[in-house]
Amino acid sequence: MASSTSIKSRHVAVIGAGAAGLVAARELRREGHSVVVFERQKEVGGTWIYTDHVESDPLSVNPTRLVVHSSVYDSLRTNLPRECMGFRDFPFAIRSGESRDPRRFPSHGEVLAYLQDFSKEFGIEELIRFETTVVRVSPAAKTDGGERIGNWRIESTEKEKKSHHRDEIYDAVVVCNGHYIEPRLAEIPGISSWPGEEMHSHNYRLPQPFKDQVVVLIGNSSSGDDISRDIAGFAKEVHVASWSNPADTYIKQTGHNNLWMHSMIERVLENGSVVFQNGKTILAHVIMHCTGYKYDFSFLDTNGSVTVDDNRVGPLYKHIFPPALAPSLSFVGIPCKVIPFPMFELQSKWIAGVLSGLIKLPSVDDMLMEIKNLYATLEGEGVPKRYTHSLGINHFEYNDWFASEYGCSGTEEWRKEMFLTSFMRKMEHPETYRDEWEDHHHLVAQAYQDFSLYISTKI
Ligand SMILES: Cc1cc2nc3c(=O)[nH]c(=O)nc-3n(C[C@H](O)[C@H](O)[C@H](O)COP(=O)(O)OP(=O)(O)OC[C@H]3O[C@@H](n4cnc5c(N)ncnc54)[C@H](O)[C@@H]3O)c2cc1C
Ligand SMILES: *[C@@H]1O[C@H](CO)[C@@H](O)[C@H](O)[C@H]1NC(C)=O
Ligand SMILES: *[C@@H]1O[C@H](CO)[C@@H](O)[C@H](O)[C@H]1NC(C)=O
Ligand SMILES: *[C@@H]1O[C@H](CO)[C@@H](O)[C@H](O)[C@H]1NC(C)=O
Secondary structure (H helix, E strand, O other), X not given: OOOOXXXXXXXXXXXXXOHHHHHHHHHHHHOOOEEEEEOOOOOOOHHHOOOOOOOOOOOOOOOOOOOOOOOOOOOOEOOOOHHHHOEOOEOOOOOOOOOOOOOOOOEHHHHHHHHHHHHHHOOOHHHEEOOEEEEEXXXXXXXXXXXXXXXXXXXXXXXXXXXXXXEXXXXXXXXXXXXXXXXXXXXXXXXXXXXXEEEEHHHOOOOHHHOOOEEEEEOOOHHHHHHHHHHHOOOOEEEEEOOOOOOOOEEEOOOOOOEEEEOOEEEEOOOOEEEEOOOOEEEOOEEEEOOOEEOOOOOEOOOOOXXXXXXXXXOOEOOOEOHHHOOXXXXXXXXXXXXXXXXXXXXXXXXXXXXXXXXXXOOHHHHHHHHHHHHHHHHHOOOOHHHOOEOHHHHHHHHHHHHHHHOOOOOOHHHHHHHHHHHHHHHHOOOOOOOOOOOOOHHHHHHHHHHHHHHHHHO
């Protein structure tokens, strides 16, 4: 963007060096801001850093537990084609190298390697303080000769440092802490006297420990779906309970002779039985909650300006700025059911432009009004609060709005095409969609031609 005397360079703290924090740091620096990234792990990549470790509390509810950040399991492969998943101007192309995975739906290690490549390519690592945890973020009204010079106080602790507590002032904070860490659990009548084991998918890594067991999974979205098939290869029986299934659902999953779909659990009994709404009763060893996660910003002290209510983070203008604290506080990556990386990139460009003063925000009242209207629309459509940030197909329009504000191109046609095609293929062939990709389908072929053209201008 063109330089001008009115452009302000800010001192910005970015919390987290996952995909969101990495691209936020890059876009902020590109815009001329000075950036410090705080990352409590010792490398970049966030949730894509696979680890064998799981939390001591398999349900991840004990507040004193040692938190393990990653939710990735050993067999995990992406649920989006790599081309579609990558950042807009750093294609997730096939790279040579011993440990690289050239598949279209690669394993988690390939995504981590891609994020490491991104970080190297753009020199992001020099901005990151690793093994540094942000413990508190609070408003600061520090003044210098009457001029307000800082908006946010950041307190952090560094691992293995003598004077490990640091207290600093920044002009702005961009929160990129991820939201697949704090589990959401299903409520199950009778669970307190059920004798089996309970866990959350956050602590699932490998199927072998479930050998010969009877396992009940709750939830059949991405992780429930993947994990049920993973475990079915070892367990005696796998039963998936889901609210989204009608009450009489009882279906044997095709391609498996030990995997059943049920309606939700009605209750569990002291003798180990699990009773489903469809009237079936089974004796189970394990119940695994594949019920997703909650947004959590426990380090953030805004005196009530930002709250999380039934998983609605708000009020947030465009799912990014709390109006009362804009633009000095922002969030990247709140929306879900989206293509994450390119969305993070566009959100970050917009935030960087707003912070420098090149892009103007509406008045606080106008922002609050837009949020009120969104809530009213959702309520009118009967959408529960917890789906406020679930954008789905609307996320293309959402992305394109940022692109037009910033002055760059919107979502590429080939990306939309690939996303929609893979979504449909996944619905129709959940078992094989990752490996049997119909390249000959003319729309997909066109999409790939466009992708190759695009790649040739980028690498
Ligand atoms: C099981 C699973 C499968 C997925 N599959 C796909 C897929 O196939 N394709 C896809 O595009 N997306 C997928 N996703 C979505 C994925 O979350 C995003 O791709 C993306 O990695 C999110 O990046 P993030 O930076 O927002 O969060 P994260 O990757 O979680 O990074 C947040 C970072 O913030 C750090 N942090 C948090 N709190 C603090 C603190 N207080 N102080 C310092 N540092 C802190 C953490 O250590 C972490 O490194 C999947 C997610 C999960 C959980
Ligand atoms: C959950 O399972 C049912 C079949 O029992 C299926 O119709 C539905 O599409 C599944 N949901 C997801 C998100 O896979
Ligand atoms: C468990 O208790 C229920 C209710 O009393 C009973 O119907 C069921 O047969 C019992 N199951 C086992 C395995 O004991
Ligand atoms: C916090 O909010 C309350 C109620 O809105 C207000 O009275 C109080 O002054 C605020 N405190 C600070 C430190 O801003």
